[in-house]
C-alpha cells in the first residue's frame with residue numbers, strides 16, 4: 001500500500017527501541033531499517049532486484065558523487081535517479097557536506113556553503129544549502145538530508161559549537177529551499193561533536209523546525225563505540241518520539257544492535273558492501289576473513305542456516321580461491337552474503353521488538369557472534 005504523502009508510525013516499543021513504518025509514494029520502509037549504500041547510483045556488485053529481495057526497503061545515494069558524475073542535471077534529464085538505476089523504491093540521499101570534507105581536496109567552508117575541488121577532475125564547485133537541496137530534488141530523492149558541517153573528532157568545544165550553530169542555520173535554509181514536496185521529506189542532522197550540551201541544544205533547535213525526521217550526524221568518524229552510544233543516549237530524549245531517527249554511517253552489527261536498543265530507527269553503512277569486496281564476511285557466527293589460508297580446503301558454506309544462496313551453497317574453499325584470485329564473482333558473492341546477513345539481523349530486531357523480547361534476542365545474537373564460526 002503506498003500513499004501520496006509521507007508518514008511515520010511507531011508500531012511497537014520495547015524499552016527505548018521501537019518498530020515503525022515510514023509510508024511514502026514509492027513504498028514502505030520498515031524500521032529499524034538498514035539502508036544499503038548506493039553511492040554512485042549502484043549498490044556495488046549487486047543487482048537492484050537482489051538488493052530488494054534481501055529485504056532492503058530503501059537505499060542511500062550521494063549528492064557529492066552524483067553532482068560530479070554524471071551531474072544532477074543529466075540524471076534529471078534522463079528521468080531521475082529511480083529510473084536511471086532501476087530502483088523504483090525509496091531513495092535517501094546524503095547532502096554532500098560530509099563527503100566533501102572526507103573526499104575532496106582544497107575545500108573552504110564559510111557561512112554561504114562549501115567550496116571544494118572535485119576528487120575526480122579537480123574542477124571547483126560551491127555547495128550551498130540551497131544547491132544541495134536543488135541537487136537532491138533533481139535526483140528525485142525521496143528523503144533529502146540537510147547540508148551540515150560534520151567536525152572531525154577529537155576537536156575543541158569551540159570548534160564543535162561553531163559547526164553545530166552553522167549546521168542549524170543551514171537546516172533552516174534547507175527547509176526554506178525544500179519548500180513543500182508532497183510525499184518527500186527533508187531530515188535535519190543533529191551535530192555537536194562529543195559535547196553533550198551542544199548535542200542537546202542541536203536536537204532541541206532542530207525539533208523546533210518540525211522536520212519529518214532527524215539524523216544523528218558527526219558520529220562513526222573513528223570515535224570509540226562507547227562515545228557514540230553516549231551521544232545517542234544524550235540526544236535521544238530530546239528527539240521527537242513520533243519522528244524517525246537516523247544514525248548516519250553506522251555500522252557494524254554490534255553498533256546497530258546497541259543503537260536500536262537506544263531508539264534509533266534507520267542506519268546506513270558501507271561496511272557490508274565494502275568489507276564484502278575485500279574478503280570480509282559477516283554471518284550469524286561472527287566475522288571471517290576469507291583471504292585467510294585456513295579456508296583453503298574448508299568445504300563448508302559460509303552459513304548453512306542462511307536462506308541466501310551465496311551463504312548456503314558456495315564452499316569457503318571456493319570463496320577463498322575467488323578472493324585470493326581477486327575474481328569479480330568473489331566480490332559479488334561476499335557482498336550478497338553480507339547484505340543478506342545485515343537484512344536478516346534487521347528483520348530479527350524488528351520481530352524481537354514486536355514480540356517484546358529485544359533483550360533476549362540481543363543476548364542470543366551476541367552469544368552466537370562470540371561462539372564464532374562453526
Ligand SMILES: CC1(C)O[C@@H]2[C@@H](CO[C@@]3(CNc4nc5cc6c(=O)[nH]c(N)nc6cc5[nH]4)OC(C)(C)O[C@@H]23)O1
Pocket residue numbers: 094095096097098099102145146148149150189216217218219220221222248249250251269270271
Ligand atoms: C564505518 C565505516 C566502515 O564507514 C566508512 C568509514 C568511515 O566512516 C564513514 C561512515 N561514517 C559516517 N559518519 C557520518 C556523518 C555524517 C554527518 O555528520 N553528516 C552527513 N551529512 N553525512 C554523514 C555521513 C557519515 N558517515 O564515513 C565515510 C568517511 C564516508 O566512510 C564511512 O568507516
